[in-house]
Amino acid sequence: MSHGIRFDRVSVSYGGRGAKPVLDAFDLTVRPGEVMALLGPSGSGKTTALRAVAGFVRPESGRILIGDRDVTALPPHRRGIGMVVQQYALFPHLNVRDNVAFGLRAHKVGKDRIPGRVAEALDMTGMSAYATRHPRELSGGQQQRVAIARALAIRPGVLLFDEPLSALDAQLRSGMLAELGSLHRDLPEVSMLYVTHDQVEALTLADRIAVMDKARLQDCGTPQELYRRPANAFTAAFVGNANLLPVTVQEHGSGVSFAGTALKVAVGDAAGGAAATLCVRPHLVGLGEGPNALRGTVADVQWRGATHRLLVDVGGHRIMADLRELREAPSPGRSVTLHFAPEDAVLLPAGVDDDGRR
Ligand SMILES: Nc1ncnc2c1ncn2[C@@H]1O[C@H](COP(=O)(O)OP(=O)(O)OP(=O)(O)O)[C@@H](O)[C@H]1O
Ligand SMILES: [Mg+2]
Missing domain, CATH: 3.40.50.300 (P-loop containing nucleotide triphosphate hydrolases)
Incomplete structure (x- = not known):
């Protein structure tokens, strides 16, 4: 039974x-x-x-x-x-x-x-x-x-x-x-x-x-x-690593803006002007030009065997990128461009309030 x-x-x-x-x-x-x-x-x-x-x-x-x-x-x-x-x-x-x-x-x-x-x-x-x-x-x-x-x-x-x-x-x-x-x-x-x-x-x-x-x-x-598809920022951060970017939903459902840059992502039924959190997994962030390009400065490089983890400062926020098969890692202080595919980002509610409720 x-x-x-x-x-x-x-x-x-x-x-x-x-x-x-x-x-x-x-x-x-x-x-x-x-x-x-x-x-x-x-x-x-x-x-x-x-x-x-x-x-x-x-x-x-x-x-x-x-x-x-x-x-x-x-x-x-x-x-x-x-x-x-x-x-x-x-x-x-x-x-x-x-x-x-x-x-x-x-x-x-x-x-x-x-x-x-x-x-x-x-x-x-x-x-x-x-x-x-x-x-x-x-x-x-x-x-x-x-x-x-x-x-x-x-x-x-x-x-x-x-x-x-x-x-x-x-x-x-x-x-x-x-x-x-x-x-x-x-x-x-x-x-x-x-x-x-x-x-x-x-x-x-x-x-x-x-x-x-x-x-x-x-x-x-x-x-x-x-x-x-984590339901909120807490789960996103607790199950796996996550970049959690504070963003504002653009009018007409066309995407979000992050640190002054417009990003193309699915916003579902989120209202224009609303604050939200964009979750992008570090292994889905690429180095170089591409869709949703973000320019920043390398703060640190950590070698982890199979990957390099790049920590990049973009408009006052630190973004993690886990990169495979990187021949030569950029050194700290260098300007780089990161990118991610629109379908690899998940828009989450702005945060978890004190109550722990969504
Ligand atoms: N016998 C008890 N009397 C009073 N408070 C308790 C008692 N047992 C647990 N608590 C409190 O209840 C809360 C939850 O405790 P619990 O042991 O369920 O947590 P947990 O998620 O298992 O944590 P951990 O990962 O540290 O084991 C804590 O704030 C703890 O201090
Ligand atoms: Mg316990």
């Missing part, structure tokens, strides 16, 4: 009523079998959202549904959820097998069924050979595999991850990321909600990404949608 997760206008504030909410009328639907990444800066409410699904935080209003069951009032062990957090949270005095079995007992799984379930979960995470070791005898990556096995053993319909890789070093992290991807392929019916502030993890693993800021959902879509 496949279960999705639904946040239905969930509000949480730790100080009780009247305190500033940490989740503010939060709405989000994770489809059955989907991997949803919850991406956002520190303090945006990601862990709180996850803990509300797990049942460790009680919303002051709104509902949480798993499948079509309203679980808002259910205790954690009756929600059919597996959870994996950053700090492994294994019992140091129990060996691997007993750590995994512990969760099954808490979930009231019959004694005779426990050994089979433990073996199955250890097998799925490649930890069968370590069943009798204690956590202190395992590497960080192995400990996290045990924590994942413990979450899987209860055969959850929903798996929650809270920055599960952030305690691991970079190389191990990318290996574990690939393992989590294959775990999802082995368990296509399990819905996963994966909290991270690492956009690479979110882009790699997730079917869709929910972007949070200031207790609210800012945007939600596939990685490609968020990258190509």
Whole structure:
């Protein structure tokens, strides 16, 4: 049976009523079998959202549904959820097998069924050979595999991850990321909600990404949608790199003006004279003459292996251009011309106000 997760206008504030909410009328639907990444800066409410699904935080209003069951009032062990957090949270005095079995007992799984379930979960995470070791005898990556096995053993319909890789070093992290991807392929019916502030993890693993800021959902879509068509400047800057240019929409929908230069871009139904933000991804900016040419002065050149990043000052604004196959990079202080194709720019609302609303 496949279960999705639904946040239905969930509000949480730790100080009780009247305190500033940490989740503010939060709405989000994770489809059955989907991997949803919850991406956002520190303090945006990601862990709180996850803990509300797990049942460790009680919303002051709104509902949480798993499948079509309203679980808002259910205790954690009756929600059919597996959870994996950053700090492994294994019992140091129990060996691997007993750590995994512990969760099954808490979930009231019959004694005779426990050994089979433990073996199955250890097998799925490649930890069968370590069943009798204690956590202190395992590497960080192995400990996290045990924590994942413990979450899987209860055969959850929903798996929650809270920055599960952030305690691991970079190389191990990318290996574990690939393992989590294959775990999802082995368990296509399990819905996963994966909290991270690492956009690479979110882009790699997730079917869709929910972007949070200031207790609210800012945007939600596939990685490609968020990258190509971000809903606002916050998402544009948070998912990938972005040039965010302050522009004014020209009358008659003919484009925008930026630092005194007219640029041809699609403005949709934006009103003439309105302030807006133009998002142009750095790898879509070219060097030399072309459509939407911008003249400026090179401020810095950063060599990044496959690309050079040029930082160019144009009318008091700094523009990033990531250039491939640049034989000779212009040196700082030189005048250059940058350009971008009209279809590579996205016009966004002027900014995000204090409230975090669009
Ligand atoms: N138990 C608590 N009591 C009071 N305030 C809390 C509690 N837990 C979290 N907060 C506050 O709620 C806000 C959101 O916290 P939360 O842990 O959900 O953020 P996060 O997005 O997971 O951040 P991070 O990326 O740093 O883990 C923060 O301002 C935090 O200080
Ligand atoms: Mg957190």
